Amino acid sequence: MTVPGSAYLFAMLAVLSISQSAASGAENTADPTLASMTYQFKTTTNDKDWDTAVAVHVICNNHDVAYRECCGADRRADHWDNDSHSQILDLPLTEMPTKNVLDACTFRVTARARGNDEWHFEAYLFSKYNDGSKRDWRFLGGGLNSRSSNIAIQDFPMSKNHD
Numbered sequence: 001m002t003v004p005g006s007a008y009l010f011a012m013l014a015v016l017s018i019s020q021s022a023a024s025g026a027e028n029t030a031d032p033t034l035a036s037m038t039y040q041f042k043t044t045t046n047d048k049d050w051d052t053a054v055a056v057h058v059i060c061n062n063h064d065v066a067y068r069e070c071c072g073a074d075r076r077a078d079h080w081d082n083d084s085h086s087q088i089l090d091l092p093l094t095e096m097p098t099k100n101v102l103d104a105c106t107f108r109v110t111a112r113a114r115g116n117d118e119w120h121f122e123a124y125l126f127s128k129y130n131d132g133s134k135r136d137w138r139f140l141g142g143g144l145n146s147r148s149s150n151i152a153i154q155d156f157p158m159s160k161n162h163d
Contacts, residue, residue: 034065043120056108107156109121123156
């Protein structure tokens with residue numbers, strides 16, 4: 001036996017269910033999550049000494065979401081001549097922020113020389129997301145001058161300089 005209006009009630013429940021499914025699906029795909037990062041440097045007009053350690057940070061909300069220190073131990077591989085590129089290096093992630101969150105983050109490069117080193121560079125940051133999309137950044141005009149083994153720091157806003 002059919003109760004009057006029950007077909008209408010079932011139809012409304014079906015529409016509500018479909019709307020909620022569509023809304024929750026849209027939320028899951030609207031802002032992809034970071035899956036991996038790599039980076040590379042181009043030394044421009046002043047080389048990086050082999051014994052200068054370089055650290056790369058991606059800082060969001062005052063803490064690292066990605067960090068790596070490298071490139072200050074091998075006499076051959078870690079000396080970056082003028083007008084040369086470093087190898088592409090993995091940047092280990094400590095968190096997986098969304099693409100939109102990264103726009104409010106900072107890309108930080110630090111250098112610590114064993115003595116004195118002035119290094120001029122461009123930095124390239126490459127990211128991949130869980131939906132298969134990619135975003136690349138290019139930071140121009142980098143320059144660090146580490147004196148007496150002090151750490152030199154340069155910050156670049158990630159809200160700019162990306163494709």
